[in-house]
Amino acid sequence: MAWDFETDPEFQKKLDWIEDFMREEVEPLSHLGVAPYSSVGREKLIKPLQQRVKDQGLWACHLGPELGGQGFGQLKLALMNEKLGRNSLAPTIFGCQAPDTGNAEIIAHYGTQAQKDRWLKPLLEGEIRSAFSMSEPTGGSDPLTFRTTAALDGNEWVINGEKWFSTNARYAKLLVVYAVTDPDAKDPYRRTSIFLVPTETPGVEIVRNVAVGAGGEIGGGNEAYVRYTNVRVPRDALLGDRGAAFVIAQVRLGGGRVHHAMRTVGACKHALDLMCRRAVSRTTREGRLSDLQMVQDQIAESWIAVESFRLLVLRTAWLIDKHKDYAKVRKDIAAIKVAMPKVYHDVATKAAHLHGALGVSNEMPFMHMVTSSLVMGIADGPTEVHKVTLAKQILKDYQPENDLFPSYHIPRLREEAHKRFARELEEIKSHYAGRSRAAANAQVE
Ligand SMILES: Cc1cc2nc3c(=O)[nH]c(=O)nc-3n(C[C@H](O)[C@H](O)[C@H](O)COP(=O)(O)OP(=O)(O)OC[C@H]3O[C@@H](n4cnc5c(N)ncnc54)[C@H](O)[C@@H]3O)c2cc1C
Structure with a gap:
């Protein structure tokens, strides 16, 4: 009966290497601020670290060996991502940063050879960046309301519309665009298609780069408001079948949600760790904060919440490895998507609170964590939608009872x-x- 919680000694060695590398290389680099993200910074600071990850055979571990990854599977990936999740620079160093990962995965699954040759290799190598351009300013939660269109004109598709929060479009060479191609299709889920659009195509305009969180310069963020005006791409820019966008997007988002959850476990553990470090260090007249029962309550509650969430994520990863089909794990993925923002928000808020004024200052990571926890409840679909999915999945195994008093009366x-x-x-x-x-x-x- 395989139902244990041990890590293979061989894989533990890799996790230990990641732990040391994170502490000694990635975290110090991230404290430089934005400098590593500049083009010179990438060459000088990021690429050498990426090379060390490649040398360890830990590059792009979410991918199978046929795509240059390790084919570790989701459970090992979850254990790795726990370590990466405590620092936002880490996914870039390990070749698994969103949205490039999801975009590469759908091109690998659905792309033609020509599309793979042009886009996949540079994406996997981290040579270019991409954006996923699906949500619209008129509403992102429901893809059936999207208005951006793509119409065939001779041998070209002509795209018109607006997209909202296309992360990293400002740095992207490739935009993966979701558009209505068949508005009259009987099945509403067969009305949209996905296109691979080079960012330099005439008619692509970044209206504004929106930033997440308070402060900062208006227009200085990474979430692009993109306008497409008569953007012409060749017929073969279509990814997968015409009308297949909904299915492709679900495949993409299924993996993305799990990977976000894995990294969020790491972020939650980090917040709890900082909370404990502060609790044993800060003193009052009564002694250390950690001697106070109300503080102990917060630490105990946080530990239980984080560990419960972690186990849910690990079990979901294990189920994906077992079934090799996201559709069969829909319920569990919806559950971790719902749990993620709440657990993260609770623990980040408690950690900030225990640090007092310092905790709410921009000299600590907690306000960023709290904002990120809110993002987790919105990006890839709001919590409410996933709760509905979860409840429907749970309820589908139940039949109504027609008697006045139920059978368990x-x-x-x-x-x-x-x-x-x-x-x-x-x-x-x-x-x-x-x-x-x-x-x-x-x-x-
Ligand atoms: C940091 C960040 C990065 C993102 N990156 C990308 C990206 O790269 N590409 C991309 O295409 N999109 C991206 N998004 C957009 C994201 O997918 C949408 O924000 C999300 O789908 C919600 O859409 P919306 O913001 O328009 O909110 P709305 O659809 O306007 O919803 C607002 C609120 O209304 C409520 N609500 C909506 N629908 C329902 C419902 N059915 N039942 C109950 N309540 C409901 C919820 O409270 C919800 O939070 C990103 C978002 C964030 C925050």
């Missing part, structure tokens, strides 16, 4: 039990027949 169960055990009841009663009625009944009951 205690009087009914009692009556059925009395019928079923009538003979035994009689035997017990006759055994006690010589005693008082009350005593006999008491024995039977």
